[in-house]
Amino acid sequence: MTELTKHEPTTIYIKPTKGLAALNLRDLWTYRELIYFMVWRDVKVKYKQTLLGMAWAVVQPIMTMIVFTFVFDKVAKLPTEGIPYPVFSFTGLLPWGLFATALNQGSRSLVMHNNMVTKIYFPRLILPMSAVFAGLVDFFISFIILIGLMVYYKVTPAWGQLWTLPLFLVLALVTALGVALWLSAINVKYRDVNQALPFITQFWLLATPVAYSFSNLSKKAQLVLSLNPMTGVVNGFRWALLGTDTGPDLMFWISVGISLMIFVTGLFYFRSMERTFADTI
Amino acid sequence: MTIAISVRNLGKQYQIGAAETRFRYNLLRDVLVDTVYAPVRLAKAAIGKSDRRNNQNFVWALKDISFDVEEGRVLGIVGRNGAGKSTLLKILSRVTEPTEGTVSVRGRVGSLLEVGTGFHPELTGRENIYMNGAILGMKRTEIDKKFDEMVDFSEVGQFIDTPVKRYSSGMYLRLAFAVAAHLEPEILVVDEVLAVGDAEFQRKCLGKMNDVAQQGRTVLFVSHNMSAILRLTQESIVLKKGEMIKRAPTPEAVDFYLASGQAGSGERIWEADEIPASSAPFRPIRLLLKDRTGKIVDTVRSTEPVTVTWEYQLTAPITGLRVGMYLNTMRGEYVFTAFDTDDAKQYEQFGARQPGRYISCCTIPADFFNEGRYTLGVNASSFGVRRYFMDESAISFNVDISGAPGMQWPEIRQGPIRPRLDWKIEKLD
Numbered sequence: 001m002t003e004l005t006k007h008e009p010t011t012i013y014i015k016p017t018k019g020l021a022a023l024n025l026r027d028l029w030t031y032r033e034l035i036y037f038m039v040w041r042d043v044k045v046k047y048k049q050t051l052l053g054m055a056w057a058v059v060q061p062i063m064t065m066i067v068f069t070f071v072f073d074k075v076a077k078l079p080t081e082g083i084p085y086p087v088f089s090f091t092g093l094l095p096w097g098l099f100a101t102a103l104n105q106g107s108r109s110l111v112m113h114n115n116m117v118t119k120i121y122f123p124r125l126i127l128p129m130s131a132v133f134a135g136l137v138d139f140f141i142s143f144i145i146l147i148g149l150m151v152y153y154k155v156t157p158a159w160g161q162l163w164t165l166p167l168f169l170v171l172a173l174v175t176a177l178g179v180a181l182w183l184s185a186i187n188v189k190y191r192d193v194n195q196a197l198p199f200i201t202q203f204w205l206l207a208t209p210v211a212y213s214f215s216n217l218s219k220k221a222q223l224v225l226s227l228n229p230m231t232g233v234v235n236g237f238r239w240a241l242l243g244t245d246t247g248p249d250l251m252f253w254i255s256v257g258i259s260l261m262i263f264v265t266g267l268f269y270f271r272s273m274e275r276t277f278a279d280t281i
Numbered sequence: 282m283t284i285a286i287s288v289r290n291l292g293k294q295y296q297i298g299a300a301e302t303r304f305r306y307n308l309l310r311d312v313l314v315d316t317v318y319a320p321v322r323l324a325k326a327a328i329g330k331s332d333r334r335n336n337q338n339f340v341w342a343l344k345d346i347s348f349d350v351e352e353g354r355v356l357g358i359v360g361r362n363g364a365g366k367s368t369l370l371k372i373l374s375r376v377t378e379p380t381e382g383t384v385s386v387r388g389r390v391g392s393l394l395e396v397g398t399g400f401h402p403e404l405t406g407r408e409n410i411y412m413n414g415a416i417l418g419m420k421r422t423e424i425d426k427k428f429d430e431m432v433d434f435s436e437v438g439q440f441i442d443t444p445v446k447r448y449s450s451g452m453y454l455r456l457a458f459a460v461a462a463h464l465e466p467e468i469l470v471v472d473e474v475l476a477v478g479d480a481e482f483q484r485k486c487l488g489k490m491n492d493v494a495q496q497g498r499t500v501l502f503v504s505h506n507m508s509a510i511l512r513l514t515q516e517s518i519v520l521k522k523g524e525m526i527k528r529a530p531t532p533e534a535v536d537f538y539l540a541s542g543q544a545g546s547g548e549r550i551w552e553a554d555e556i557p558a559s560s561a562p563f564r565p566i567r568l569l570l571k572d573r574t575g576k577i578v579d580t581v582r583s584t585e586p587v588t589v590t591w592e593y594q595l596t597a598p599i600t601g602l603r604v605g606m607y608l609n610t611m612r613g614e615y616v617f618t619a620f621d622t623d624d625a626k627q628y629e630q631f632g633a634r635q636p637g638r639y640i641s642c643c644t645i646p647a648d649f650f651n652e653g654r655y656t657l658g659v660n661a662s663s664f665g666v667r668r669y670f671m672d673e674s675a676i677s678f679n680v681d682i683s684g685a686p687g688m689q690w691p692e693i694r695q696g697p698i699r700p701r702l703d704w705k706i707e708k709l710d
Binding site: 009010011012013014015016017031033034036037041044045048049113115116117118119120121122275276278279 | 295296371372373374375376377378379380381382383384385386387388389390392398399401403404408411412415416417418420421467
């Protein structure tokens with residue numbers, strides 16, 4: 001108590017917000033430790049009481065890669081710009097895995113933590129944000145596997161543009177967060193989102209050049225696919241890591257634009273719905 | 282004195298549909314159907330047959346509330362269920378937004394309504410303290426500093442590094458409360474937390490609250506427990522249907538609250554859609570809780586008898602029927618079970634009942650209940666044949682123990698009943 005009297009307590013004004021809500025990023029900064037704790041908890045709890053533990057982070061993408069290799073390489077014999085198919089698909093699976101986890105966990109985050117939402121004040125943005133960041137740990141573990149795969153298949157990385165990789169990672173996070181903001185806010189009111197998520201994820205995977213090569217598609221197909229922000233991310237990853245000819249071009253920037261649009265509108269939609277979360281959840 | 286909380290014309294409107302979503306989620310399908318019908322509704326409105334739903338969809342949970350609380354005061358908030366007490370606390374702790382009006386709050390608001398929020402069963406006690414502390418808005422350094430104190434307070438001792446899923450419910454609760462109690466906010470709001478935990482723990486909570494108040498911090502205390510309100514607060518406000526109907530020194534406010542009609546809440550009416558089809562031919566109508574004067578009450582004085590009346594209808598004859606009740610404490614312990622045909626003579630006369638409307642009514646004597654909250658459940662069955670209807674929590678009510686035996690000692694008495702026993706004291710030599 002003695003400590004409390006030392007500084008003048010800040011006065012908080014509570015009143016109904018109208019129209020487009022302000023983003024209130026300062027509040028988010030005050031609560032930055034909570035983001036850290038939430039991520040830490042998610043990671044810590046995720047593989048508790050499992051036999052394989054953290055190994056699941058490795059098993060899942062490897063199994064998918066093996067299935068892809070069998071179906072698309074051995075059976076369908078898809079061209080991969082001269083890169084061994086396992087490396088080719090794993091490079092795509094890496095950002096995809098991050099995106100899929102973030103999308104699923106992020107979209108369910110508010111509903112999953114409804115006891116927090118209905119009882120305590122904190123910037124609600126923290127929930128989808130920490131769900132998205134928690135996927136990063138799995139991502140880095142898979143990344144080590146990818147390095148192993150590249151060494152094994154003797155694939156030389158594209159040294160010249162490797163530095164751009166973190167930028168594509170950020171793009172993947174922004175995209176995932178943008179979609180998660182929309183879906184988590186909708187999910188508060190309409191639980192249809194929970195039902196639709198597996199389908200959305202599956203459909204989205206097919207609409208992203210993870211298993212197949214973007215460069216081998218027709219111009220028309222490429223244009224359609226570039227409306228999908230994850231196309232830009234996956235292509236970017238391959239370009240930065242493997243030096244495929246899918247470097248940033250007009251279609252990439254379309255992807256980026258759409259991603260940013262989803263993110264910014266999602267942010268405002270989320271903030272404007274936030275005032276009723278505790279009442280409707 | 283500085284003003285710690287200033288509330289001006291505060292109002293909160295809820296959409297009735299929103300409350301229902303807890304049970305039936307809003308489905309996109311419903312909205313789509315609704316959208317399709319929108320033009321029909323508009324057309325109806327245009328020709329004067331306005332849709333009733335439009336006006337009935339909103340209720341005011343709080344309306345035009347204004348008050349100030351000076352720093353360091355302990356303010357009690359009383360009112361029956363649905364009076365808006367929790368809504369008010371939720372607005373003050375910024376969980377939900379008001380629809381109109383403003384509040385200014387000086388300092389951090391901590392509430393004991395959030396006890397254990399964010400606790401994860403797989404994490405250890407230590408990890409949960411950090412997690413929960415962060416959720417409540419504590420800085421990491423702050424938690425470090427108070428960590429030992431919290432562990433002491435919670436009495437979990439050596440189990441601090443055990444996952445909390447292995448804790449007993451008492452340990453879990455104590456740990457959760459320890460974190461919330463050490464938040465040290467400038468303003469503390471306490472809501473009904475006293476309904477959980479054992480008597481020893483409740484005593485500890487009240488003690489902590491008292492400490493907080495003595496340190497000169499502001500406390501808002503919501504409870505159904507009038508003696509706790511009387512003991513801990515100097516001043517109280519009374520809420521009724523979202524409006525503030527009284528603000529006065531606590532003894533006066535409590536008297537006003539107990540005296541003002543509590544009608545409606547000591548009553549349970551079963552709507553047609555609440556009765557399962559399987560209960561036919563038994564149909565419950567309503568259950569009433571009445572005080573000595575015949576007034577329907579939701580707060581019972583332990584020094585007075587209380588009458589329980591259950592009205593029901595039989596649509597076909599039933600043989601071997603017994604209609605009765607269970608009394609439970611809020612912690613789920615059974616206090617007793619009793620049926621209207623327990624008496625052999627009654628059973629002879631009413632074991633077989635013809636179709637028609639009935640009431641079964643009994644009186645629970647004075648000096649029976651202890652302090653706290655109880656739940657009354659009802660049951661209609663034919664022994665060994667069939668259970669027609671059961672509602673395990675038909676009504677809950679509070680007991681006010683002013684005038685009960687042993688009140689000269691301000692302590693919590695163990696046990697669900699508090700009989701007035703005929704003590705004799707003799708000096709032997």
